[in-house]
Amino acid sequence: xxxxxxxxxxxxxxxxxxxxxxxxxxxxxxxxxxxxxxxxxxxxxxxxxxxxxxxxxxxxxxxxxxxxxxxxxxxxxxxxxxxxxxxxxxxxxxxxxxxxxxxxxxxxxxxxxxxxxxxxxxxxxxxxxxxxxxxxxxxxxxxxxxxxxxxxxxxxxxxxxxxxxxxxxxxxxxxxxxxxxxxxxxxxxxxxxxxxxxxxxxxxxxxxxxxxxxxxxxxxxxxxxxxxxxxxxxxxxxxxxxxxxxxxxxxxxxxxxxxxxxxxxxxxxxxxxxxxxxxxxxxxxxxxxxxxxxxxxxxxxxxxxxxxxxxxxxxxxxxxxxxxxxxxxxxxxxxxxxxxxxxxxxxxxxxxxxxxxxxxxxxxxxxxxxxxxxxxxxxxxxxxxxxxxxxxxxxxxxxxxxxxxxxxxxx
Ligand code: BGC
Numbered sequence: 001x002x003x004x005x006x007x008x009x010x011x012x013x014x015x016x017x018x019x020x021x022x023x024x025x026x027x028x029x030x031x032x033x034x035x036x037x038x039x040x041x042x043x044x045x046x047x048x049x050x051x052x053x054x055x056x057x058x059x060x061x062x063x064x065x066x067x068x069x070x071x072x073x074x075x076x077x078x079x080x081x082x083x084x085x086x087x088x089x090x091x092x093x094x095x096x097x098x099x100x101x102x103x104x105x106x107x108x109x110x111x112x113x114x115x116x117x118x119x120x121x122x123x124x125x126x127x128x129x130x131x132x133x134x135x136x137x138x139x140x141x142x143x144x145x146x147x148x149x150x151x152x153x154x155x156x157x158x159x160x161x162x163x164x165x166x167x168x169x170x171x172x173x174x175x176x177x178x179x180x181x182x183x184x185x186x187x188x189x190x191x192x193x194x195x196x197x198x199x200x201x202x203x204x205x206x207x208x209x210x211x212x213x214x215x216x217x218x219x220x221x222x223x224x225x226x227x228x229x230x231x232x233x234x235x236x237x238x239x240x241x242x243x244x245x246x247x248x249x250x251x252x253x254x255x256x257x258x259x260x261x262x263x264x265x266x267x268x269x270x271x272x273x274x275x276x277x278x279x280x281x282x283x284x285x286x287x288x289x290x291x292x293x294x295x296x297x298x299x300x301x302x303x304x305x306x307x308x309x310x311x312x313x314x315x316x317x318x319x320x321x322x323x324x325x326x327x328x329x330x331x332x333x334x335x336x337x338x339x340x341x342x343x344x345x346x347x348x349x350x351x352x353x354x355x356x357x358x359x360x361x362x363x364x365x366x367x368x369x370x371x372x373x374x375x376x377x378x379x380x381x382x383x384x385x386x387x388x389x390x391x392x393x394x395x396x397x398x399x400x401x402x403x404x405x406x407x408x409x410x411x
Contacts, residue, residue, distance in 0.1 A: 001350075002410055002411070003350035003353060003354060003410060003411055004409065004410045005350075005353065005409045005410060005411065006353070006360075007409075008360075009359075009360065009361060009362075009409060010067065010068040010106055010108065010152075010324065010360060010361025010362070010363070011065070011066050011067050011068060011361070011362060011402075011405070011406030011409070012061075012066050012067065012068030012069050012070055012105070012106070012108065012361065012362075012363045012364070012406075013061060013066060013069065013070070013363060013364045013365070013366060013367035013383055014069075014070035014071065014108075014326060014327050014363040014364070014365050014366055014367065015050065015069075015070070015071045015072075015366055015367050015368060015370065016071070016072045016110065016113035016114065016157065017071070017072045017073060017074040017077075017113060017115065018030075018044060018047070018074065018113070018114065018115040018371065019044070019047060019048075019113075019366070019370040019371045019372070019373075020047050020048040020050035020071075020366075020367075020368055020370045020371070021047055021048075021049075021050050021051040021074065022044070022045065022046035022047035022048065022049045022050065022051055022052075023045075023046065023047075023051065024044065024047075024074060024076060024077070024115060026076040026077065026080050026117060026118055027074070027076040027115040027116065027117065027118065028076075028115060028116050028117070028118050028120070028121035028125070028186070028199040028200075029044070029114065029115045029199060029201075029373075030044065030115075030118075031118055031121075031186050031189060031190075032182060032186055032199060032202075035181075035182050035185035035186050035189070036185060037181040037182050037185060038182055039182055039374050040373070040374050040376065041374060041375055041376035041378070042371070042376025042377050042378075044371045046391070047370060047371050048368045048369075048370055048386045048391065049391050050368070051092075053391065054096050054099065055099055056393070057367065057368070057384075057393070058096075058099050058100055058103050058105060059103060060384065060393065060395065061103070061105065061367060062103035062104060062105055064383075064395070064399055064400065064402075064403030064406075065402075065403030065404055065405075065406040065407030066105065066402075066403055066406050067104060067105060067106060067406065068105055068106040068107075068108055068151070068361065068363070069100055069105045069106075069107065069108065069367070070108035070109075070110065070154075070326055070327075070363045071096075071108075071109065071110065072109070072110035072111070072112065072113035072157065073093045073109065073110075073111065073142060073146075074089075074115065075111070075112060075115070075116055075117055075120070075138055076115060076116065076117040076118065077089040077092075078090060078093075078138065078141070078142060079117055079138055079141070080117065081117075081119055082117075082119050082120075082123075082134075085141050087145075090141070090142065090145040090146070091145075093142075093145075093146060094145060094146055094149065097109070097146055097149035097150070098149060100149075101149060106151040106152070107149060107150050107151045107152070108151060108152040108153075108154065108324070108326070108361070108363070109146070109150050109152070109153050109154070110153075110154040110155075110156075110157050110235070111135075111138070111139055111142065111153065111154065111155055111156070111219060111223075112135065112155065112156045112157060112200075112219075113157040114157060114158075114161075114200050114201050114373070115199075115200070116199060116200055118190060119190075120134065121186070121190070121197055121198060121199045122187070122190035122191075122192045122196065122197055123192075123196065124196055124198055125197070125198030125199055125200065125203060126198055126199075126200050126203040126208045126211055126212060126215075127198040127203050127204055127207040127208050127211065128198070128211065129210075129211055129214075131211055131215060132211055132214035132215040132217075132218050132219075133218065135155075135156075135215040135218065135219050136215070136218035136219050136221070136222040137222075139155070139218075139219040139222040139223050139226075140222040140225075140226060143222065143223050143226030143227055143228065144226055144227055145227075146227075146228075147223075147226045147227030147228030147230075148227050148228045149228070150228050150230045151230055152230055152231050152232075152233075152271070152324065152361075153223050153230055153231070153232045153233075154232075154233060154234060154235050154273055154326060155215070155216045155219040155220050155223070155232065155233070155234050156212060156215060156216055156219070156234055156235075157235050157275075158235055158236060158237040158275060159212045159213065159216060159234055159236065159262055160236050160237055160258050160259060160261075160262045161201065161237050162201065162202075162203060162205050162208065163205055163209070163257060163258040164237050164239065164258045164259075166205065167254050167257070167258055167280075167286065167287055168280065168287050168289075169286075169287060169289075174204040174205055174206050174207075177202055177203075177204055178194065178195070178204060179194075180202075183197055183202070186199075201373065209261075213262075213265050216234050216265065217265075217268075220232045220233075220234075220268075220269065231270030231271050231322075232269060232270055233266060233269040233270055233271040233272055233273055233321070233324070234262070234265075234266060234269065234272065234273065235272075235273030235274075235275055235326045235327070236259065236262050236263065236272065236273065236274065236275060236315070237275050237276075238259055238274050238275065238276050238311035238314070238315060239259075239276065239277070239278060239279060239280045239307065239311070240276070240278070240279035240280070240304065240306070240307035240308075240310040240311055241254060241255045241259075241279070241280055241281075241282060242279055242280070242281045242282070243281070243282055244281045244282060244283045244288055245283075246283065246284045247281065247282040247283040247284055247288070249284070250282045250283065250284055250285065250286055251282035254282060254286070254287070259314075260318070263315060263318045263319050264318070264319075266319045266321055267319070267321075269319075269321055270321065270322070271321055271322045271323065271324050271360065272315050272319050272321055272322075272323055272324075273324050273325075273326030273327075274308075274311050274312055274315050274323050274324070274325050274326065274328075275325075275326055275327035275328070275365070276307050276308045276311040276312075276325070276327070276328050277297075277299070277301055277307070277327075277328070277329065277330065277365075278297070278301035278302050278303075278304045278307050279302060279304045279306070279307045279310070290302045295337075297330045297331050297332055298330075298331035298332055298333070298378065298379045298380065299330075299331050299372075299375070299379055301330070303330065303337070303341065305330075305340075305341045305342070305343070305344025305345040305347075305348070306344060306348060308325065308328050308345045308348045308349065309345075309347075309348025309349070309351060309352060310348075312325065312348070312349065312352045312357060312359060313352060313357060316352075316357045316358065316359075322358040322359070322360050323357065323358060323359045323360065324359070324360045324361040324363070325349065325359065325361060325362045325363060326361075326363050327363060327364075327365040328345050328362065328363070328364060328365060329341070329364050329365035329366065329381050330381070331372070331379035331380055331381045332380060333380055335396045335397050335398050336397075338383075338396070338398040339397065339398050339401050342364070342398065342401065342402055346362070346405070346411045347411070349362055349411075350411050364383060364402060365381055366381045366382050366383070367382065367383055367384060368382045368383075368384050368386050368393070369381065369382035369384070369385050369386045370382065370386070382396070383395070383396055383398055383399035383402065384396060384399055
């Protein structure tokens with residue numbers, strides 16, 4: 001069965017500033033990469049040098065057949081010190097947005113994708129109520145410069161990430177984060193107490209949830225009030241949560257805590273960004289991890305492209321706002337498995353559309369092999385490979401495969 005996708009459906013690939021730009025030295029995560037007892041396997045360094053090489057990357061994306069690009073702008077560059085905004089950096093991003101337009105790429109812009117300015121982390125970061133207001137001020141400045149070139153805006157990327165990682169057993173309890181040596185070292189480097197230093201991926205959940213939700217609301221309102229006119233929403237990490245025998249209660253509880261609360265907060269938004277990679281099964285005592293015998297990706301996730309259909313349906317039914325798949329993908333060295341994954345995932349999107357679910361776009365994560373946070377450069381999510389020494393790009397077959405579908409707008 002061939003499904004014709006809606007006219008104006010967004011077909012794109014996604015990146016985030018810190019993961020691809022390189023040299024993001026004023027950010028909190030750069031600092032955390034460089035402390036002695038860092039949890040990062042690599043340092044981001046030059047990343048993909050996308051900060052300078054974006055013209056060739058955008059030309060490539062458009063040539064492959066895509067019509068949209070999702071990326072983030074870097075707060076640490078735009079507001080290097082509190083209250084000091086850099087026109088030069090805003091101008092840099094304005095040129096980048098303009099180049100998207102020259103190539104016929106719609107701009108899906110994320111205001112915050114995990115990294116924050118160092119000064120913000122050192123004044124309580126995402127655990128401090130004041131951050132919501134500071135985030136809104138940054139959004140206001142950015143939209144005044146860029147708003148007329150934005151097609152879709154995402155406030156914060158994956159507000160619910162921390163809670164989800166904790167449920168999966170990746171991040172420990174709040175207390176362990178507070179007492180971690182890396183937090184203490186980073187705080188010392190900024191001249192503050194460990195208590196005062198907080199970065200987004202490692203913030204203390206019990207203190208940050210309401211700050212994040214408020215930041216989203218204030219940021220959204222600032223974006224709406226500024227230059228241009230475009231839909232605004234948040235993006236969420238959504239997993240296909242499944243109950244194993246006797247796991248119904250635990251599954252329901254986990255889902256409410258890490259997804260439900262956030263989905264309900266999209267009530268006054270224009271869309272919800274769904275970001276899905278796999279499923280997670282729950283037993284009576286919580287997440288079970290991968291089922292024996294199932295193929296795993298380089299991240300140790302189950303190869304489970306069906307997850308996307310489940311999360312789109314769940315998000316759409318719960319929020320009643322349009323869905324954009326702002327991230328979906330897998331890390332693998334075997335590009336044929338990427339194509340198989342894409343086939344599975346897009347089949348799910350097509351079935352959703354067929355059933356009248358309002359899905360407005362699909363963005364593969366990621367355009368480039370890039371800096372996968374604490375896991376460094378080993379996981380390969382990209383449609384385009386990047387040579388770590390020469391920065392040479394090599395288009396993978398999956399990029400051509402997906403670009404072809406994008407161009408035809410049917411699957
Ligand atoms: C994040 C990306 C990340 C990807 C793959 C998402 O949670 O938004 O920054 O690279 O997952 O792990």
